[in-house]
Amino acid sequence: MFLLSKLLGFATDPATVFLLLILLGGLMTLSRRWLSLGRKVLGVTLLTVTFMAVVPLEYWAETWMEARFRAPNPLPEKVDGIIVLGGAINPVVSEARGQVSVGGGVTRMTTLIPLAKRYPEARLVFSGGSGSPFNPELREADYAKIFYDDLGFDTDRIVFERDSRNTRENATLSKELMQPRPGETWLLITSAGHMPRSVGCFRAVGWPVVPIPVDYYTTGLDKPWWTELRFSPQKGIFGLAPLIHEGLGLVMYRLMGWTDTLLPKP
Structure with a gap:
């Protein structure tokens, strides 16, 4: 399943798909037999890219996804434990450069510090191994x-x-390590867009958690739709990647019985 998910992620990468369609359409136009169809493939592909460059569909969908779960306000008076999910550190680059290399999701990790100080008795766990099939020996937790x-x-x-x-x-592995007891309050820290799938996974193993979403991609501000129009092929194409990743993840996890519902909600 792990390797399948990696292959599926590569096959559904928007930039890869659009590039392959352009190459396919271009090759088809070299043949008289496929000339008409090739032009249609090229035309539809370019129109789709242009539409995505102007209309921020990925941004609106991500805004909706990130608003699915919100941190409680105020926070619980008593917290028994705090879970931080990995995804912010690149173990391969960290190993090659001899220093910890973090990306935009670093707020997953820094958010733990003030919460740990606020709840000095809370048990803490960082969960993150290797997401690479080529370097399984490099574990994110070691660099964390x-x-x-x-x-x-x-x-x-x-x-x-x-x-x-x-x-x-x-x-599953964090639960084995921490052995949470019924009635305990555990906070879960991860990216806002990743929170629905994460909460679903923890609920499915019988571990209810309190969401602490961080690492937002969108502002969440309610603005007239026309003010958000732009012309950015880069945002239109590459912005789809994390959304497709989470969408496919939600579907596959539900089919595998790894979440309690297709789109978990509070």
């Missing part, structure tokens, strides 16, 4: 420990789960 050490945070407080390869395994 270095990251927190560099910030001066007491890593003795954190349990580092280093074997998970996807969100399902984040839930």
